[in-house]
Amino acid sequence: LAKTTQPISMDSYEGQEVNITCSHNNIATNDYITWYQQFPSQGPRFIIQGYKTKVTNEVASLFIPADRKSSTLSLPRVSLSDTAVYYCLVGGPYNNDMRFGAGTRLTVKP
Amino acid sequence: ETGVTQTPRHLVMGMTNKKSLKCEQHLGHNAMYWYKQSAKKPLELMFVYSLEERVENNSVPSRFSPECPNSSHLFLHLHTLQPEDSALYLCASSQRTGDQPQHFGDGTRLSIL
Numbered sequence: 001l002a003k004t005t006q007p008i009s010m011d012s013y014e015g016q017e018v019n020i021t022c023s024h025n026n027i028a029t030n031d032y033i034t035w036y037q038q039f040p041s042q043g044p045r046f047i048i049q050g051y052k053t054k055v056t057n058e059v060a061s062l063f064i065p066a067d068r069k070s071s072t073l074s075l076p077r078v079s080l081s082d083t084a085v086y087y088c089l090v091g092g093p094y095n096n097d098m099r100f101g102a103g104t105r106l107t108v109k110p
Numbered sequence: 111e112t113g114v115t116q117t118p119r120h121l122v123m124g125m126t127n128k129k130s131l132k133c134e135q136h137l138g139h140n141a142m143y144w145y146k147q148s149a150k151k152p153l154e155l156m157f158v159y160s161l162e163e164r165v166e167n168n169s170v171p172s173r174f175s176p177e178c179p180n181s182s183h184l185f186l187h188l189h190t191l192q193p194e195d196s197a198l199y200l201c202a203s204s205q206r207t208g209d210q211p212q213h214f215g216d217g218t219r220l221s222i223l
Contacts, residue, residue, distance in 0.1 A: 034210040043112065043200045043214025044153070087153075095208035100145075100153040 004088045009105040018075040020104050022088030025069045030092035033064060033071045038085045038103070047086075048073065075106075083108045113137040116201050116215035123191065124223050131186040131218045133201030141207040142184040144176060145200040147217070153200065159184060160207045188220075196222045 005023040012018045024033070032051050036044035048055055050062040050071070061074040075082060085103040114135045123129050135142065144156040158166035159178040173195075175187040184201055198219050202212040 032210055036211070041198065041219065042216050043114075043202070044212075045112070045214070046211035049210060089210060091208055091210060093206055093208045098155065098208065098210075100155075102152050 003099070004090055004101045006086075006088055006101055006104045008102060009107070011107050011109060012078055013109050014079055015077050018078050018082075018106060018108075020073045020075075020086055020088075020106070021070055022073070023070045024088070024090045027068050027090050028092060031090045031095075032092060033062065033068075034089045034091075035060070035062065035071075035073045036087045036089065036100075038087065044087060044100075078106075078108045080108050080110065082106065112213050112215065114201060114203055114213050114215035116199075116218050118218055119216065120219045120221075122221045122223060123188070125191055125193075127191075128187070128189045130188065131199055131201075131220075133184040133186075133215055135182055135184075135201075135203040135213070137203055137213060139203040139205050139213070140181055141204045141209065142178060142181070143202040143204075143212065144184065144186055145202065147198040147200060148194075149197070157186075158207055165207060191220075191222045193222050196220055 034049040035047045038044040048060045048062045052064050055062045063072045085105050087103040091098040117132045142159045145153045147153045156170045157176045162178045173190050177185040198217045200217040202214045204212045
């Protein structure tokens with residue numbers, strides 16, 4: 001089971017780019033890396049997923065180095081509404097023992 | 111709208127009550143999950159179901175009893191709960207067990223008096 005480690009909290013200002021790094025040293029060959037966003041009293045929402053190199057969608061980019069032992073979620077030009085907890089999850093098909101870590105609490109200030 | 115609906119959104123119950131939480135998914139997924147999220151703690155995986163069969167039970171006390179009558183519905187029956195069981199209970203689904211992303215409902219906020 002790939003355990004993940006993220007910073008507990010981060011602060012940023014509106015308009016800045018935010019990079020959140022997740023360490024997953026024992027990631028397995030079949031594992032994907034998935035990032036979620038959670039607001040208070042809501043369930044986590046999928047942001048982005050990747051296996052290697054770089055993935056980009058309309059809200060974020062995900063950078064994964066060749067050894068896949070870490071990944072970085074990049075949020076361009078954050079706004080106040082991006083204040084949330086961000087979770088990195090590593091797992092693959094039929095892995096029934098997925099674990100969410102503590103996540104990173106991002107606070108965006110005006 | 112995530113395609114996963116949980117009811118009720120809020121529930122207050124005494125320690126001797128019996129209640130049930132309901133989850134319904136409209137995504138055609140084969141796997142469903144129950145999570146517990148206590149204040150300022152990570153999500154804890156409680157139960158995993160695949161095609162109505164329980165495939166994982168992470169040492170959850172017997173006062174929590176899951177039921178999956180079909181691949182679209184999941185229940186969590188509650189009986190004789192303790193104050194420390196107060197938490198946000200989240201349901202999720204995915205195409206197969208272990209698949210990401212999972213699609214989460216917005217949870218039931220449970221308070222035990």
